[in-house]
Amino acid sequence: xxxxxxxxxxxxxxxxxxxxxxxxxxxxxxxxxxxxxxxxxxxxxxxxxxxxxxxxxxxxxxxxxxxxxxxxxxxxxxxxxxxxxxxxxxxxxxxxxxxxxxxxxxxxxxxxxxxxxxxxxxxxxxxxxxxxxxxxxxxxxxxxxxxxxxxxxxxxxxxxxxxxxxxxxxxxxxxxxxxxxxxxxxxxxxxxxxxxxxxxxxxxxxxxxxxxxxxxxxxxxxxxxxxxxxxxxxxxxxxxxxxxxxxxxxxxxxxxxxxxxxxxxx
Numbered sequence: 001x002x003x004x005x006x007x008x009x010x011x012x013x014x015x016x017x018x019x020x021x022x023x024x025x026x027x028x029x030x031x032x033x034x035x036x037x038x039x040x041x042x043x044x045x046x047x048x049x050x051x052x053x054x055x056x057x058x059x060x061x062x063x064x065x066x067x068x069x070x071x072x073x074x075x076x077x078x079x080x081x082x083x084x085x086x087x088x089x090x091x092x093x094x095x096x097x098x099x100x101x102x103x104x105x106x107x108x109x110x111x112x113x114x115x116x117x118x119x120x121x122x123x124x125x126x127x128x129x130x131x132x133x134x135x136x137x138x139x140x141x142x143x144x145x146x147x148x149x150x151x152x153x154x155x156x157x158x159x160x161x162x163x164x165x166x167x168x169x170x171x172x173x174x175x176x177x178x179x180x181x182x183x184x185x186x187x188x189x190x191x192x193x194x195x196x197x198x199x200x201x202x203x204x205x206x207x208x209x210x211x212x213x214x215x216x217x218x219x220x221x222x223x224x225x226x227x228x229x230x231x232x233x234x235x236x237x238x239x240x241x242x243x244x245x246x247x248x249x250x251x252x253x254x255x256x257x258x259x260x261x262x263x264x265x266x
Contacts, residue, residue, distance in 0.1 A: 052251055062242075086217065096200060110168065151234075161224050
């Protein structure tokens with residue numbers, strides 16, 4: 001009869017178990033730390049890329065602000081001239097040259113729109129992703145939120161202005177004969193229209209209705225002036241945010257460290 005002997009296994013001491021446990025703990029901890037470092041670098045890379053894109057968008061917004069402010073300020077002056085002529089024609093019969101001027105002003109500034117649309121390329125990603133969670137600077141995050149909210153205020157004020165413009169335009173249809181402007185399609189046609197011998201007359205010459213139209217032009221002007229001032233503030237906010245991001249993320253120069261992305265001194 002065979003007798004089987006079990007191999008003798010030496011029992012580990014408490015210190016050995018403790019050492020093995022410590023080694024496992026360290027291995028898991030190092031893996032966790034390495035993963036956190038990897039995610040941190042990934043987030044920082046994504047954050048840096050988004051900030052660079054945002055600076056480019058803000059610079060583009062600033063250019064659009066400049067252009068829109070210039071056009072809207074010119075329109076503001078045209079509306080002032082048109083309103084004064086409406087007051088004048090309600091009191092006196094104006095010569096053909098001034099009536100042509102009135103038609104010109106109404107055509108150029110009474111209904112067209114120089115709208116402003118904020119650049120949403122990068123800002124839209126903050127709504128779709130966890131982009132705000134990867135921004136490590138609270139001031140930058142808060143300033144971006146403010147800028148996004150101010151964009152909406154600009155759009156809201158622009159819509160208010162459009163409503164006043166549409167109301168004034170509808171009223172003006174009672175006075176102006178559109179057939180007289182059939183050859184005045186492009187802005188380039190304005191010179192030939194003003195210098196022509198075309199006889200321009202108002203369809204009606206009711207003082208009350210004309211003054212009502214002038215009042216609507218005044219409301220339109222007021223809302224436009226508010227919009228212009230908001231656009232000026234919007235430009236200042238854009239430039240301020242650009243400077244903040246450039247300082248925080250060292251984005252003052254491009255990848256070749258030669259050309260500035262945007263010169264905030266302009």
